[in-house]
Amino acid sequence: MKKKRLIPVLLLKNGWLVQSKSFSRYQNLGNPTTSVKRLSQWGSDELVYLDITKDSDYSLRRDDQNYPNRQTFLEIIEDVSKVTFMPITVGGKISKISDIENRLKLGADKVSLNSALINTPKLISKSAKEFGSQCIVASIDAKIEKNDYYVYNSKNSNIYNILVTELAQLAESLGAGEILLNSVDRDGEGIGYDIELLNKVCEKVNIPIIACGGVGEWSHFRDGLDKSNVDAVAAANIFHYQDQSVYLAKKFLHDNQMNVRKPDLIRL
Amino acid sequence: MKNVKVCLLDYGSGNVRSVFNLINHIGFRVVVSNDEKDIRSCTHLILPGVGSFGTAMDKIKRKIPLSVLDKEVLIKKKPFLGICVGLQVIFQKGYEFGEHDGLGWLNGIVEKLDSENHPLPHIGWNSIKEKKRSPLFTGLGKINDFYFVHSFAVKTDAALVISKTFYGNTFCSAIQKDNIFGVQFHPEKSQKAGIVLMKNFLSLI
Numbered sequence: 001m002k003k004k005r006l007i008p009v010l011l012l013k014n015g016w017l018v019q020s021k022s023f024s025r026y027q028n029l030g031n032p033t034t035s036v037k038r039l040s041q042w043g044s045d046e047l048v049y050l051d052i053t054k055d056s057d058y059s060l061r062r063d064d065q066n067y068p069n070r071q072t073f074l075e076i077i078e079d080v081s082k083v084t085f086m087p088i089t090v091g092g093k094i095s096k097i098s099d100i101e102n103r104l105k106l107g108a109d110k111v112s113l114n115s116a117l118i119n120t121p122k123l124i125s126k127s128a129k130e131f132g133s134q135c136i137v138a139s140i141d142a143k144i145e146k147n148d149y150y151v152y153n154s155k156n157s158n159i160y161n162i163l164v165t166e167l168a169q170l171a172e173s174l175g176a177g178e179i180l181l182n183s184v185d186r187d188g189e190g191i192g193y194d195i196e197l198l199n200k201v202c203e204k205v206n207i208p209i210i211a212c213g214g215v216g217e218w219s220h221f222r223d224g225l226d227k228s229n230v231d232a233v234a235a236a237n238i239f240h241y242q243d244q245s246v247y248l249a250k251k252f253l254h255d256n257q258m259n260v261r262k263p264d265l266i267r268l
Numbered sequence: 269m270k271n272v273k274v275c276l277l278d279y280g281s282g283n284v285r286s287v288f289n290l291i292n293h294i295g296f297r298v299v300v301s302n303d304e305k306d307i308r309s310c311t312h313l314i315l316p317g318v319g320s321f322g323t324a325m326d327k328i329k330r331k332i333p334l335s336v337l338d339k340e341v342l343i344k345k346k347p348f349l350g351i352c353v354g355l356q357v358i359f360q361k362g363y364e365f366g367e368h369d370g371l372g373w374l375n376g377i378v379e380k381l382d383s384e385n386h387p388l389p390h391i392g393w394n395s396i397k398e399k400k401r402s403p404l405f406t407g408l409g410k411i412n413d414f415y416f417v418h419s420f421a422v423k424t425d426a427a428l429v430i431s432k433t434f435y436g437n438t439f440c441s442a443i444q445k446d447n448i449f450g451v452q453f454h455p456e457k458s459q460k461a462g463i464v465l466m467k468n469f470l471s472l473i
Contacts, residue, residue, distance in 0.1 A: 002386075002435060003393040003413060043459065045393055082289050087415060087457050107285050109417075109457065132319070134389045134417045177391065206387055231392070261393050261413045266460045 003261050004225050005045040005232035006250055008239040009212060010035065012051045012073060012092075019237045020052070021188030023141070023154050029240050033079045039239060040084035042246035043264045047084065048112065048180065048210075048234060049077065050139075051092030052154070074106060081107025089137050089180075095120065100127050104135065112137040112180055117167060118151070118160060121174055128175025137210075138171035139180040140164055142197055149197055152184045164197070165204045172205045179205065180234070183213035188237060190216020198228035210234050218252035225258050272470055274298040275310035277337075277354075279327040286456040287316045287351065294463060296470050304336045312470055313337070313346055316456075317353025321362030321378055321420065324353045325370060334371070342373065345447040347472040352418060355443065355450030364420050374445055376424025384436035389419040396431040396453070402444045404430065404451075406468050411461045414441075414453035421452055447472075 010032060011018050017035050018026040029035070032049075039047065051073045077090055090103050091112030100111050116123045117138055128136045142164040143152040149164040168179055181201055183194040193214050202209055208231030211224045215235035224233040239245045250263035274291055278284050278300045291298040291314075299306050307313065317324055328334070341348045350358050357370045362378035370378070381390060393413045398405055421439040433441035433452070441452045449469060455462035 001395065002390070003395075005392060040459070081286060082293075085286070085290055085293070085456060085459050085462055105285070107289065109286075132389070134391050177389070208387070208391070262410065264411070264460060 001259065003045070004230075004259050005210075006221065006246065006253065006260060007046045007048055007210060007232050007234040008039045008044050008246060009048040009050065009234050009236040010039075011236055012049065012053070012076065014053050015073070015076070017240070018052075019188070019240065023152070023184050023187055024157065025188075032076055033083070035240065036080045037083045039246055040086060041266050042244050043250055043261070043266055044086060044246045045261060046087045046089065046232070047080075048089045048091070049080065050090070050112065053092070054155070074102065077103060077108055078106045091137070091139055096123065097127060097130060100131060100135070104131065110135050110137050110177075112139045113176075114139040114141070115153070115155065117171055117174075118162070121170065124171065124174040124176055128177070133175050133177035136176045137178045137180050138168070138176035139182065140167055140171070141182045141184050142194075143184040149200065165200055168201045168205050172207050176207065178208045178210060178231075180210045180212060186214030189214055190238070192216065192220040193224045193228075193233075195223065195227045198224065198230050202229040208232065212236075218249045221249055221253055222256050222258060225253070271311060272296045273310045274312045274314060274470065275306045276300045277302055277307075277313065277315045277332055279324070279331040281316050281318050281324065281327075281353070283316050283318050283351070283454065283456060286454075287314060290456045290462065290466055291470070294467055294470065302332045304333050307333065307336050307340055311346065312472070313341065313348045315348070315350045315354035315357070317351055317355070317357070318417070319353055321353060321356055321364040321370070322366060322368040325357055325362070325368050328357060328371075338371075338373075341448060347469065348448050349469050350448075350450035351456070352452060352454060355452055356420060356422060358448065358450060359422055359424065362420070373448060374424060374428060374443070376422050376428070378420050378422055381419055381421050381435065381439055382437045386436040389417060390435045391417050394433050394435060394453075396433050396441045398431050399426075400430045400444070402430040402442070402449075403472060404442065404444065404449055404465055404468050407464055408461060411464065413458070414451075414455070414461055415457040416441075416453045418452060422450075
């Protein structure tokens with residue numbers, strides 16, 4: 001039987017791995033490639049790698065030759081694919097077909113598109129045709145506003161006048177193969193997934209949903225799988241503070257009869 | 269084992285690099301090449317694949333010297349592994365976006381998965397059930413989950429099917445005929461299970 005997935009999300013800002021709270025405050029966690037190797041050894045089912053560097057920071061970095069971390073995001077993807085043998089999704093700074101092509105060539109399996117969904121929807125349909133739906137993940141950031149879930153713009157912290165469910169349906173019709181659904185309200189809070197959000201979106205689309213935002217303990221993963229129809233449960237912060245975190249989370253889910261791969265530690 | 273040299277055929281399929289990385293990691297020599305000399309001199313042949321049957325076949329016909337490949341696999345019996353579309357094309361016909369001829373090494377056709385109400389493509393970790401003993405599965409034990417990304421699968425004689433997988437209905441997830449092996453899943457993305465399987469393949473002489 002097909003398994004539900006447990007997915008660590010890595011946030012990269014200016015080449016550093018960071019922790020995020022409410023999509024606005026960031027704390028440095030260190031070197032991204034060594035973290036990926038550990039997450040891989042602990043038996044992650046998949047990885048999502050998001051470059052959240054703001055455009056302005058990027059140009060600043062290029063000018064600064066003394067910046068201690070000179071690795072570009074693409075170099076990091078290349079390194080990462082040499083130490084992990086699992087599916088990798090990468091997102092951030094994708095605005096044209098060749099951006100997607102470059103990332104796939106370096107070893108990524110899927111790309112995650114966020115603002116393109118609203119700004120250049122044609123890129124979604126074009127890339128789904130070119131590389132297949134399985135390659136295209138639509139990433140949607142949801143925020144509660146006026147008793148409903150609206151799409152959040154992480155570039156300027158504003159809310160679009162678009163319902164999350166509408167955008168999810170649009171993404172599916174454009175040919176996206178999956179939806180990475182982030183709760184801005186729960187980001188970094190550690191109080192569990194917004195189950196209502198997950199259910200609302202799951203009801204409206206047939207493509208797999210990856211839940212993200214709010215996990216503070218292993219049981220929150222179980223709640224996500226148990227109380228909604230999501231295909232995968234993802235988290236960022238929780239995986240970075242404990243040795244063998246992914247393994248332990250997987251073991252918890254497996255012990256609680258969730259339909260996941262057996263927990264395993266892998267020597268790479 | 270020191271003499272193993274893999275020729276990884278490259279017709280422009282997306283996953284060549286990941287397969288290359290895996291073989292490299294395991295510690296065997298590997299060249300990415302369609303060159304006649306490499307196909308002749310290597311000990312193992314791998315045909316990777318991502319994409320649709322027809323597109324893959326067009327590129328294979330253009331880029332790979334098929335008479336040389338046929339001879340090495342069918343006459344000299346060199347171990348061959350087809351991955352995903354690389355498995356599908358060794359059969360007679362594929363029906364993805366119209367009817368296309370495959371390499372026709374084995375009897376069988378490639379049809380859309382009958383997944384009942386499960387969404388396609390079938391993406392994710394799924395278990396395989398061994399139907400026949402095969403050296404490919406040695407030492408897998410209870411690690412039987414592999415990573416799949418596909419909408420089509422092979423229909424062939426039961427005698428060739430070495431594993432099946434369930435997604436709405438059961439389908440053929442791996443085949444073997446003598447020196448010819450094929451897997452519908454992606455060992456290069458299947459962590460430990462993939463490493464074990466690839467080591468098994470590369471241990472064949």
